[in-house]
Amino acid sequence: MPINKNALIRYKTIDQCLQNRSRKWTLEDLIDACRKALYEYEGIEKGVSRRTVQADIQLMRSDKLGYNAPIKVVDKKYYTYEEPKYSITNIPLTTQDLEKLNEVSEILKQFKGFSHFGDLRVMVQKLEDKISATRNNLRPVIDIEKNDNLKGLEYIEIIFQAIRRKEVLEIWYQSFKAKRPGKILFHPYLLKEYRNRWFVIGSKGEGHNFELEREILGFGEGMKVLSPDKLKKRIARNLRNASHNYDGL
Template sequence: MAINKNALIRYKTIDKCLQNRMRDWTLQDLIEACSDALYDFEGRDVNVSTRTVQLDIQMLRSDKLGYNAPIEVYERKFYHYSDPNYSITNIPLTENDMNVLSETMDMLRQFQDFSLFNEFKGIFNKLEDKIYTERHKKPAVIHLDKNTDLKGLELLDELYQAILKEVVLDLMYQSFKARVPQTFIFHPHFLKEFNNRWFLVGQRAGSNIVLTLALDRIMGVDYDFTVPYKSSEIRADQYYANTIGVTVLNDAQLQNVIFKVNKQNAPYIETKPFHTSQQLVEKHRDGSVTFQIRVHLNFELERLLLGFGDSLEVLAPRQLRRRMRNKFREGLKCYERN
């Protein structure tokens, strides 16, 4: 059950009052305490009715929110906790709560290379301590792929901060094809992750061409505060809408890629589509299935299709089918050598 912030403030206020056994608390006292707390929070008068606080007490007593507060009325008008040690802040975590928290923290740790993670370290440590004291640690049941040895990960946060603060970069970069590194001024726009590798997307100074730079090929990062930052209207989800991978060919014509997958592998592609445009074209009698996607033809697409080996046949377009055939022929030569 969702709780709005005002209700949560009232619950905490009532809880704090009932923990104070040095005075007697009437319903009117609780109403005034809740009104004062909401005024402190909102900065304005908030009308708290008798009915509202009565419903709050009823909710605290119930198990709907897991409180089961032992609120009693004595002398027909005063409220207190029958258990002097009770507080809604001392509610133990359920096993399901602890499992959810543990797995959530494990997933969030995948982003520990970003400084944003540091702001939550204290919270994580407290939660871990809470969980540990209530049960023995269990092994994680969710595992996310992450190559911690990947070169360039140490640059993630620095580049992330540069993008947020709109700082122009002076980069030293060497692609796998280049013999020597080159240095240039770069306007960073966003970071892209694909297949466990990270890329920096932006534009060189004086150019409108969008470049995608692999972090593991960045040899050095410096800043140039003398150059005004050039913002971009490009949005990552739109930029990669017609692309598999990171090689974007927006000046190329979109192609209808039609491919046939055998019976054994068709369910994998049907349940995990290659692209958002994927459509099922035909189911054949032998169990094979023909699919279609509408994308740009690029290196990553070819690698994806090649990865299915003899279980996938490209039917169209003709130039892609020809390239796939040639690659399989060259690959066969490798296995025919002694």
């Protein structure tokens, strides 16, 4: 059963209230707590109805969401958990939950080369520990192509940050026909992964995608560029220049 964000906020709020046994909770108290939580997290000012919170409590008591919360009413007025240590956050993971968590873990592990992964690594390890402790023989069903030995991965983060900050990069670039590399000012605006290789698209006066052009030239006569015209003309020019290396044969 799908849960929307507002409903999840209400469930967690009710759960936190009922865990707090230092005070007694009436239905009006729970409604007020949900109203404050929705305003704090979502900026919703219209509040929440009595009927909605009553329906939330009934749903939490049922097994539709897997909660089966032992909510009872004391003195026909106060709501509390019959089991003092109960919380909806402590319910066991279902098989479907474990499968989805495993898929997420496998995807997150692919993002190496970014500084963000330093934070993700801890989260992934915790996720894997949880999965392993619950289900030790879970077979991965996602295999993402990757090449950890690819040269230049250490520059991905630098380029990524330059794109975000709209910074110009000073790089050394050597074309096929050049005898030595030359320094250029490069304006990057897109990082793209294609066929297990990383490309940076940007400009130095006009748009250039150096790696993509190399990929196209690598196909030789087996590849024809139809558009855009600028790329088509550059590839044609590069091929003509390359053919001069074989003059006299």
